[in-house]
Amino acid sequence: MPADSTGPSVAVVGAGLRGSAYAARVPASGRGRVVAVAEPDPVRRERFAAEHGIPPERAFPGWRELVAAGAREASGRLADGVIIATQDAEHAEPAVLLAGQGYHILLEKPMATTEADAERVVAAVERAGTMLAVCHVLRYTPYTRLIRRLIGEGRIGTPISVQHLEPVGWWHHAHSYVRGNWRREDESGPMLMTKSVHDVDWLVHVMGELPSRVSSFGRLSHLRPENRPDGAADRCLDCPLEPGCAYSAKRLYLSCLGDPEREGWPLGAVTHDATEAGVLAALREGPYGRCVYACDNDVVDHQVVNMEFPSGATGTFTVTAFSPYAQRQTRIFGSAGCLEGDGVRISLRDFVTGELETFDTGSEHEAPDGRHDAADAALADAFVEALATGDPSPLSSDGRQSLDSHRVVWAAEHARRAGTVVDIASPPGGPARAVDTPARAAGGGSPHPPAKGTRR
Template sequence: MTGPAIAVAGAGLRGAAYARRIAREGRGRIVAVAEADPGRRARFAAEHGVPPERTFPGWREMAAAGRIADGVIIATQDAEHAGPAIAFAGLGCHILLEKPMATSEEDARRVVEAAERAGVMLAVCHVLRYTPYTRALRDLIRAGRIGTPVSVQHLEPVGWWHHAHSYVRGHWRREDESGPMLMTKSCHDIDWLVHVMGEVPARVGSFGRLSHFRPENRPEGAAARCLDCPVEASCPYSAKRLYLSCLGDPRLEVWPLDAVTHDHTEDGVLRALREGPYGRCVYDCDNDVVDHQVVNMEFPSGATGVFTMTAFAAAAPRQTRIFGTLGSVEGDGTRLAVRDFRTGGLEVIETETGAVSHGGTAPHAPRKSPDDPPPDGRHDEADEVLADAFVEAIATGDPSALHSGGRESLASHRVVWAAEHARRSGTVVELTSGEPTAPSIHPQAKGTVRP
C-alpha cells in the first residue's frame, strides 16, 4: 500500500472511522495507533495490521517515538486535544484534529501557533463544511439568488435519546471533564454559520440552562438504575429500551451501542446497564451541561442570526432558514428550497443528486422512531470526505483540499467562548479581531462586554 503514512491518537468512534476510510480507499497507510483502552487498541491494531512496536498506550508514548508518520489524526478526549496537537506539530506531522481544537482559547492559540511555526497543515474536523449540501448553499448565496442575506435561523435538534446518551450519561456530560455543550456539540454549527454567512459575528448573546435532567424532576418511585426502576417502561429515557433496540442493526451497534459495551448480546447489554454509567437514571447522574441554548448573533454586515440547540426533539438533521433581500432559502441538510420574491416561484434542489424541481413543498426533517435511533444526520459521509481531503492534502502538499485552517477554526471557536461568557454573565459580548474573548470555558471567563 502506498500513500502518506497516518498515525491515529485515540481509536474511539471518530478515530476508527477516519482510519477505516483511509485504509479502505487505499490513499494512505495506517501505521501507528495510540489508545488507552487495551481492548480497543488491540482491535484497531489487528484491523489495520499495526505492529506491536507502533502500538502505544497513549499519545505521549507515540510522540516519544519521533516522527513515525506524515500525518496524525487526533481523536482523543476533548481535554487532550491541545497537548498532542502541539507535540506532533513539533515533530513535523500534519494534523487532523477533532473538535473542539482545545478547551480554552489560550490553548487553541497555542495549537495554531505551533502548526504555523512548524509549517504543517492543521485541519479541525468541522465536517459540516464538507457536504454537498453546504457547497450548494454557499454557491447559491454567492450567486445572489436570495440577494443580500439579512437574517438566519439555524436549529440543531439533538434528540432526546442522543442527549441522554452523550450529555447526561456519557463522556460529554460534565464541563470540567470536557466542556460546555455549545463547544462539545455545537461548535460544528457555529463554525458552519460562519462558513455559510461568510463573516464572523461582531456581537453575540446567549441564553440556556440545564432545565430538565435534574434530581428534582425525577419521577416518583424512580430507581437509580433503569433495570431496577418500576417506571422504566413509561420513561422516554429508558436505557433498557434504547440500547436493546440497537441489537441486530450493524450501524446502531457501532453507535451508540459500542460506547456502552462491545458485547452485542442481550446479556452483554443488560450487564453493562447494570454495572456501567449508561444504565443510570437520567435524573440521578452527575451531569451539568445545558439541555437547551440559544445564541443570538449580529454580523459586521448588519445581518442577524439565531442558533438553537435543544435536547427536546426527535433526532433529526439540522434545519436552516436564511432570509435575503430578494428571496429566502430553507434547508434540512440534504434539500434546499429557494423562494424568489420577484416571481413568487419555489425551486427545490436535491443537493446529493443535483435534481431540481419547481413548486412542491419545502424541506422537512424525516420522522424518527424512538426505538430506532439513527446516526447523526449526514455525519458519516462528511467524515469520509474530510478523511479523503486530509490524505490528499498531505500527498500533494496542497492545503486547498481542506476547507478551513487553524485560524478559521480559531475564529469560530472564539464565537463559542464569547457566547458562553454571554450566557453566564447576562451580557452581550463584542468580538474584537485578534483579542481573546475569554481565557477559559468556565464561569470566571472574561471578555469585552457591555450590558
C-alpha cells in the same frame, strides 16, 4: 481500493468512533495508509491494529508513547500526518507535541477546551510550518457547497438573517450529555462547544463573515434531580417506572442489538459485548444505566445564540435535547429570496417570480437519522490529498479560521453566564481577518457589496 504503499502515512491517536471513521477512509481512498495507533482501550486498540495491519510495536496504549517512539526515529516522527480523536480535554497537549515533531494534523473538534490551549495549538502548528485541519465536517457536504453557491450567485440577494437548529434528539442527549463523556463542563466543556462548535463554524462559513456581537440564553432545565419522578430508582434496571420513561436506558441499548450500525454507536460506547447479557451487565455496573435524573451532569439541555454580523445581518442558533434525532434545519432570509434546508434538501423562493425551486443533494451527504458518514469521508479524503500533495487547499479551513469560530462560542458562553451582549474582540496582533465569502468561493465577485464601513 487498496491503500497506496507509497502514499502518505497516517498515525491515529484515539481509536474510538470518530478516529476509527476517519482512519477507515485513509486506505479506502486508495492513496494513504495507517501505520500507527495510540488507544488506551485494549479491545479497541487490538481491533484497530488488526483492521489496518499495524504491528504490535506501532500500537501504543497512549499518545505519549507514540510521541516517544517518534522521537527515536531519524525523521522525528512515525508518519506524515496524524488524526487526533482523543477525549476533548486531551486534544491540545498531543496536538502541540505532535506538531512540534512535524506531523500534519487532523484534529477532532473542539480543538481545545480553553481559548489559551487553542491558541497554543495554532501557535505550535505555525511554528512547525505544518497543516492543521479541525474536523468541521459540515463544511465538506454537497449541501453546504450548494447553499454557498446559491448565495454567491445572488439567488436570494443580500443575506439579511439566518435561523439554524440542531435537534440533538432526546435519547442522544441522554446518551452523550447526561450519562456519557460530555455530561460535565469540567471534564470536557460546555455543550455549545463540545456539540455545536461546528454549527457555529458552519454559520460563519455560509454567511461569509464572523459575528461582531453575540448574546446567549440556555440552561439545564429538565434533566436534573428535582425533576426526578416519585418512585424512580437510581438505575433503569431497578426502576418500576422504566417502561414508561422516555429516557429508558434498557429500551435504548437493548434495541441496538442486531443492528450493526447501532451496535457500533451508541452501543459501542456502553459495552464491547453486544449481547443481551453484555448490555444488561453494563447497565447494571456502568454509567449508561443510570437514571437521567440521578446523574452528575451539568451541561445545558437547551440553548439559543443570537448573533449580529458586521454587515448588519442577524442570526439565531438553537440547540436542544428535546427533539427527534434528526438533520439540522436552516432558513436563510435575503433581500430577493429565501431558502430553507434540512441537510439534504433545499427549497428556494424567488421574490421576483414567486417561484419555489427545490434541490436535492441526495443521500451522499447524510443518512436520514442525521449521521454525517459521507462528510467524514470527504474530510478524510481532503486531508489525505493535502498530505499527498503538500497543498492545504483541499482543506476548507485552517487553524486560525477554526480558532475564530471557537472564539465565537467562548464569547457566547460568556454572554450566557453574564447575561450580557459580548462584542467579539479581534485576535491578538491585529484586526480579524476577512472570512472568505460564498461569492468568492463560487469563483465570482460579490453580487452584493458589504455595507459601508463593514468587513466581509
